[in-house]
Amino acid sequence: MTKQCKIKKWGLEDEVKSMLDEGKSNYAIAKHISEKYSDVPELAKVNKMTVGRYVNKLDENRLEGKLEKIKDPTQVVQQEFNQRMRQNILDAEAMNNLVMEYKNKINSDDLDTKDLSQMLKAWQTANDQMRKNLVSIREYTDHHIIKPTQNIIYKKEVNIRNTLLDYARQLCPDCRKKVFKMLEEESNEL
Numbered sequence: 001m002t003k004q005c006k007i008k009k010w011g012l013e014d015e016v017k018s019m020l021d022e023g024k025s026n027y028a029i030a031k032h033i034s035e036k037y038s039d040v041p042e043l044a045k046v047n048k049m050t051v052g053r054y055v056n057k058l059d060e061n062r063l064e065g066k067l068e069k070i071k072d073p074t075q076v077v078q079q080e081f082n083q084r085m086r087q088n089i090l091d092a093e094a095m096n097n098l099v100m101e102y103k104n105k106i107n108s109d110d111l112d113t114k115d116l117s118q119m120l121k122a123w124q125t126a127n128d129q130m131r132k133n134l135v136s137i138r139e140y141t142d143h144h145i146i147k148p149t150q151n152i153i154y155k156k157e158v159n160i161r162n163t164l165l166d167y168a169r170q171l172c173p174d175c176r177k178k179v180f181k182m183l184e185e186e187s188n189e190l
Contacts, residue, residue: 006046007054010037016054026051060148080145084137091133095126 007016012033019029026048033051037043102119161183168179 005054005057006042006050007033010040010043012043016051017058020055026055056143056148059144060151062148064148064152081137081141084140088130088133088137091126091130095123095130098122098126 007013016029016033019032024032030046030048030051033046034044037046098119102116105119164179164183168176168183171179
């Protein structure tokens with residue numbers, strides 16, 4: 001029997017979801033819960049790993065729901081990726097417009113050292129933000145798309161394998177051996 005999540009057990013799902021929507025980290029959420037419910041020994045021990053497992057399960061359930069509605073799981077990945085990239089494209093265009101504005105000032109000789117300094121500072125800030133956004137997309141993809149999708153696929157493969165083993169047990173001994181051997185060979189290839 002699997003252990004029930006403390007967050008679900010104590011009915012804190014909505015509270016945790018609202019804190020996630022606010023952008024709070026797993027650590028901040030765990031600290032909030034353990035301090036707010038310090039009188040409940042089980043909740044006083046909530047840590048970032050507990051919250052992390054709950055968040056991973058939420059992501060997995062969200063993806064699983066999307067995967068059931070569509071036939072091609074790559075559509076989910078594509079939609080998530082496109083959604084995250086739109087903002088980066090807008091940021092890149094804003095940075096390009098800023099650079100063009102200062103380039104025009106340089107060409108018209110209306111640029112002094114202070115303007116040049118401001119331009120370089122603005123460009124550096126925009127460039128740093130772009131880098132952070134790209135790293136964020138990579139991390140988001142790893143934690144919220146790739147890992148949950150792999151978990152879903154693994155669970156489905158295990159279910160298929162178990163179903164095949166159950167059917168094989170109903171077969172005659174020779175056929176059963178053949179099925180078991182095929183499954184073993186397939187497992188070795190993976």
